Amino acid sequence: MSRPNIILTGFMATGKTTVGKLLAEKLGYAYVDTDELIVERSGQTVAGIFREKGEAAFREMEAAVSRELGDKEGLVISTGGQLMLDAANAAALSRRGRVFCLVATPKEILQRVQNDKDVKRPLLEAPNPIQRIVELMQQREEYYSRFPQMVTSRKTPEEVTRNLIDIFQAKPDM
Numbered sequence: 001m002s003r004p005n006i007i008l009t010g011f012m013a014t015g016k017t018t019v020g021k022l023l024a025e026k027l028g029y030a031y032v033d034t035d036e037l038i039v040e041r042s043g044q045t046v047a048g049i050f051r052e053k054g055e056a057a058f059r060e061m062e063a064a065v066s067r068e069l070g071d072k073e074g075l076v077i078s079t080g081g082q083l084m085l086d087a088a089n090a091a092a093l094s095r096r097g098r099v100f101c102l103v104a105t106p107k108e109i110l111q112r113v114q115n116d117k118d119v120k121r122p123l124l125e126a127p128n129p130i131q132r133i134v135e136l137m138q139q140r141e142e143y144y145s146r147f148p149q150m151v152t153s154r155k156t157p158e159e160v161t162r163n164l165i166d167i168f169q170a171k172p173d174m
């Protein structure tokens, strides 16, 4: 495979979008964000899709995007926080790509979610969002842990990007 895709997974607000864009720029790859693609195609925000069509419809859209992107090369793909936890999505995207899971603490995640004025996370619209983050993380931990982990705590997005490039270039075909 000449230019295997790089797929970023991990909990909401672990930096997948920011790091993914930097990674693509540094590697000369095209950048794709699955949430953005879904928003573009449906003409609705993620929160709007959840509200009007329901979560199941959003998960269907994620599955369709995964099948489509799995056939391509030379992409950095930032995925919505749950997309790669679905076995069929993970199989489709892993076929031509290396997956990395970005990791942050619940406190950092809450801070980033609160600072992100552009994107609403419907799953975190709860009376006690930190508790909700911890609960969801616990439910998903086993699945995220199947992918190589990249800790982002106390690192700038540039440092995380550099760390990922070092790993990726050490064994680009893995």
Ligand code: S3P
Residues within 6 Å of the ligand: 010, 011, 012, 013, 016, 035, 046, 079, 080, 081, 082, 120, 121, 122, 123
């Ligand atoms: C979700 C994560 C979000 C988005 C949707 C659901 C999740 O993407 O796909 O709100 O279930 O973890 P980010 O991980 O980019 O926030």
